[in-house]
Amino acid sequence: MTDSDALNDAAPEAACAADAPAAAAAPFASVAVIGLGLIGASLAATLAAKMPGVRVFGVDTDAATCATAVERGWCAEAAGPDDAAFRAFVEGPCELVVIATPVAAVDDYLTRLRDWGYTGLVTDTISTKGHILAAAEELLPAPARYVPGHPMAGSEQSGIAGARADLFEGANWILCPDERTAPEDFQHLHEFVCGLEARVVSLRREEHDAAVAIVSHVPHMVASSLMQLASAHADDTGSIMRLAAGGFKDTTRIAAGSPKLWCGIAFDNAEALRDGLAEMAAIIGSFADALAAGDRDTFTRLLAEAADARRALPAAWVPSTEKLLEVRIPMVNRTGVVAEVCTIASSVGCNIQSIDIDHISEGNAVLSLILTDEGDVGALSLQLINAGFSVSFSPIMPKEYAHVD
Numbered sequence: 001m002t003d004s005d006a007l008n009d010a011a012p013e014a015a016c017a018a019d020a021p022a023a024a025a026a027p028f029a030s031v032a033v034i035g036l037g038l039i040g041a042s043l044a045a046t047l048a049a050k051m052p053g054v055r056v057f058g059v060d061t062d063a064a065t066c067a068t069a070v071e072r073g074w075c076a077e078a079a080g081p082d083d084a085a086f087r088a089f090v091e092g093p094c095e096l097v098v099i100a101t102p103v104a105a106v107d108d109y110l111t112r113l114r115d116w117g118y119t120g121l122v123t124d125t126i127s128t129k130g131h132i133l134a135a136a137e138e139l140l141p142a143p144a145r146y147v148p149g150h151p152m153a154g155s156e157q158s159g160i161a162g163a164r165a166d167l168f169e170g171a172n173w174i175l176c177p178d179e180r181t182a183p184e185d186f187q188h189l190h191e192f193v194c195g196l197e198a199r200v201v202s203l204r205r206e207e208h209d210a211a212v213a214i215v216s217h218v219p220h221m222v223a224s225s226l227m228q229l230a231s232a233h234a235d236d237t238g239s240i241m242r243l244a245a246g247g248f249k250d251t252t253r254i255a256a257g258s259p260k261l262w263c264g265i266a267f268d269n270a271e272a273l274r275d276g277l278a279e280m281a282a283i284i285g286s287f288a289d290a291l292a293a294g295d296r297d298t299f300t301r302l303l304a305e306a307a308d309a310r311r312a313l314p315a316a317w318v319p320s321t322e323k324l325l326e327v328r329i330p331m332v333n334r335t336g337v338v339a340e341v342c343t344i345a346s347s348v349g350c351n352i353q354s355i356d357i358d359h360i361s362e363g364n365a366v367l368s369l370i371l372t373d374e375g376d377v378g379a380l381s382l383q384l385i386n387a388g389f390s391v392s393f394s395p396i397m398p399k400e401y402a403h404v405d
């Protein structure tokens with residue numbers, strides 16, 4: 001039994017305590033968080049609050065940031081990258097490394113992990129995967145144990161000053177397993193992310209950058225462009241800015257984000273961002289064209305399509321605890337089952353609440369997923385069958401579920 005098994009075994013009682021906020025089961029006993037800025041420090045703060053048994057070692061080049069993280073009780077220890085204690089932690093108890101720095105710092109840490117012979121799990125929070133995927137493949141001693149991650153939550157603030165223990169609550173957290181990802185590794189990472197009260201969305205790693213260009217990187221550049229436009233029209237007194245109503249503020253909040261961080265993100269996702277910006281320019285052009293042509297129908301259609309799409313944006317979902325569904329999938333003679341199944345489930349909007357692997361015999365296991373009442377279960381079933389899986393679904397009662405963990 002590993003340390004983390006022991007933690008897991010101890011967790012159900014804690015999770016049942018009715019009065020205090022329950023501590024989540026901790027799949028890792030010791031975690032290194034590299035980069036203690038908005039995201040890394042929020043992760044450390046969340047772990048301290050929700051998985052207090054986890055020993056977090058923080059790493060940051062800024063000594064004051066390290067001191068703050070320890071003072072606040074978010075990290076047991078925190079140090080600069082050259083501190084011997086960091087190497088000792090990686091070579092010793094560390095079970096998970098989370099890289100939460102700007103993308104420019106990635107090579108340095110992957111090289112250190114290589115030089116220190118680290119073969120444990122590695123994930124990250126970096127907004128783009130262009131660089132880190134290639135670097136992890138080249139540098140990590142166990143590249144199959146790198147699972148790209150990306151919390152789709154944050155803010156326009158930077159550094160530990162903006163960090164919050166509730167930043168990830170209800171947020172989507174992308175994980176990108178591939179066919180080499182060991183089922184147990186993905187199961188533990190899934191538990192880790194769910195323990196932060198975020199929701200895992202599985203995505204093929206090669207699709208990540210194009211997808212986030214559309215929902216995150218182009219919007220950031222559009223928000224910045226709106227501020228450029230307004231600034232160009234502001235006189236010395238800035239009076240035009242005082243006219244800005246809620247809509248302007250809603251659509252430009254993210255423009256206050258760190259220019260250095262966002263320049264790094266843009267250049268690591270240059271191709272998808274360029275394509276997205278060109279599409280965006282064409283869409284803005286179609287409004288201008290309709291105006292020039294006096295074409296009210298087209299103009300109204302463009303607005304109406306956008307209004308419908310905005311109203312249909314998924315609201316925060318409160319899953320019904322009465323409608324859980326278990327999906328059981330034999331994993332005989334097939335690698336990459338977990339990555340494939342979870343990616344299919346996410347693509348049809350299904351939310352996996354927990355993952356269990358029942359080992360039936362040597363080399364023979366059944367993957368058991370507990371789904372909440374979200375997404376298109378019919379499409380899930382069809383796609384899994386088309387992908388060659390033999391699947392069985394059964395509704396489960398909340399009481400039964402209490403014993404699944």
Ligand SMILES: NC(=O)C1=CN([C@@H]2O[C@H](COP(=O)(O)OP(=O)(O)OC[C@H]3O[C@@H](n4cnc5c(N)ncnc54)[C@H](O)[C@@H]3O)[C@@H](O)[C@H]2O)C=CC1
Nearest residue numbers: 035036037038039060061101102105126127154155158159
């Ligand atoms: N800001 C946001 O809303 C989100 C950011 N991300 C991604 O997460 C990562 C971190 O972003 P933020 O926390 O917002 O950045 P941040 O600017 O708030 O913090 C970065 C931290 O990394 C430290 N740092 C810089 N270089 C370092 C190095 N070589 N070694 C150790 N520490 C170093 C800085 O001192 C700082 O504390 C980035 O890759 C970003 O793209 C992901 C989701 C949301």
Ligand SMILES: O=C(O)C(=O)Cc1ccc(O)cc1
Nearest residue numbers: 127151152153154155156254
């Ligand atoms: O502030 C917000 O609303 C964001 O959308 C933050 C954000 C910034 C960068 C990411 O890669 C993901 C999320």
